[in-house]
Amino acid sequence: MKLIGSLTSPYVRKVRVVLAEKKLECPFVTEDVWSAQTTIGQDNPLGKVPCLRLEGGEALYDSSVIVEYLDTLSPVGRLIPPPGRERAQVKTWEALADGVLDAAILARLEATWAGRSEAQRSPAWIERQLGKVAAGMAELEHGLQHGPWLHGSHLGLADIAAGCTLAWLEFRFPELNWREQHPRLGQLLERLMQRPSFANTRPVA
Structure with a gap:
């Protein structure tokens, strides 16, 4: 996996905190979506971060989607209750x-x-x-x-x-x-x- 984001985005921070709490290793690549040279559109057509690039190449975006997925990867420190x-x-x-x-x-x-x-x-x-x-x-x-x-x-x-x-x-x-x-x-x-x-x-x- 690879997390794409910025150091100031609170949405990106939410994902980074969840990764740490779940003890999941994931490289972090910074991206300035306001730059004319940004390539975020290659991963997220909405041009927003965070974006999580998965092992198979597909991407997840929107912090709420990403953290819900991350919570399923490890039983350590469950952060979201079961459906209900x-x-x-x-x-x-x-x-x-x-x-x-x-x-x-x-x-x-x-x-x-x-x-x-x-x-x-x-x-x-x-x-x-x-x-x-x-x-x-x-x-x-x-x-x-x-x-x-x-x-x-x-x-x-x-x-x-x-x-x-x-x-x-x-x-x-x-x-x-x-x-x-x-x-x-x-x-x-x-x-x-x-x-x-x-x-x-x-x-x-």
């Missing part, structure tokens, strides 16, 4: 965390993308996306009211997805200062950062 209601709940938490990221990234691109002038940027669009971020963060905080993990009694995919989102928000949106409003999420990220899988995958600008 619990699995759906964990995947819903993952979707929420990824959705917060989707909105935050759209807000950042609207504010910083070099392809638009200042006059072309839409403060209303940015505000709408940040509203989704705020609502999603509140729901994640609420999910931690009964224990240290979002689902079950140990680390799972829900927590990994949330942790990658939280860390990226601190990396790209420090002005949000989300820890003040969401202390449980702050504690979750602190717990996660004690794990080598998170400590060794910090985003690099």
